[in-house]
Amino acid sequence: MNARWKLLGAGVLLAFVVALVLWLQYAPVDPLPESPPPPPVAAAPPASAPTTRPGRPAVPPPPPQPVTQPPPDGPSGLALFPPPGTKPIKRGIVVPEGFELPPGYVRHYQTTDDGQRLPAILMFHPDFKPTGPNGQPIPIPPDRLVPPELAPKGMPVQVLTLPDEKGDPD
Numbered sequence: 001m002n003a004r005w006k007l008l009g010a011g012v013l014l015a016f017v018v019a020l021v022l023w024l025q026y027a028p029v030d031p032l033p034e035s036p037p038p039p040p041v042a043a044a045p046p047a048s049a050p051t052t053r054p055g056r057p058a059v060p061p062p063p064p065q066p067v068t069q070p071p072p073d074g075p076s077g078l079a080l081f082p083p084p085g086t087k088p089i090k091r092g093i094v095v096p097e098g099f100e101l102p103p104g105y106v107r108h109y110q111t112t113d114d115g116q117r118l119p120a121i122l123m124f125h126p127d128f129k130p131t132g133p134n135g136q137p138i139p140i141p142p143d144r145l146v147p148p149e150l151a152p153k154g155m156p157v158q159v160l161t162l163p164d165e166k167g168d169p170d
Helices: 003-026
Strands: 105-108 121-124
Touching: none
Parallel strands: none
Antiparallel strands: 105 121
């Protein structure tokens, strides 16, 4: 095909698409017809005269039970998040950003109440069970923070200090 015909075909197609979009956007919309009212509900047969089939005894239906929602088991909505000042910052060994951690260690990121991100601290992975040189398991602290003596080899040991604790006189 000639390049001129391709260009002409593309122009016609583009004009068609633009016209279609404008027509769909600005075409008048007829309102929906009103739906007919629902048919009246037939009254239920009286409970004193239950209908039975031949050969089956009449069993009255069970009384209706009120529908109640169980109370929530805990906080919901914004109460799921701890109020400012109630979740203390964990102070642990600061992990340099470029340092590659061996298996069993993780970086734990935290933020202050005003949203300032703090450097990552070193923690034990939840599934990690450290062992000593003789193969005996070493107890992990309940908060899983790595003590300085169990820090990976080659990592500088620097404990996290909060921004307002850096020696600013107040």
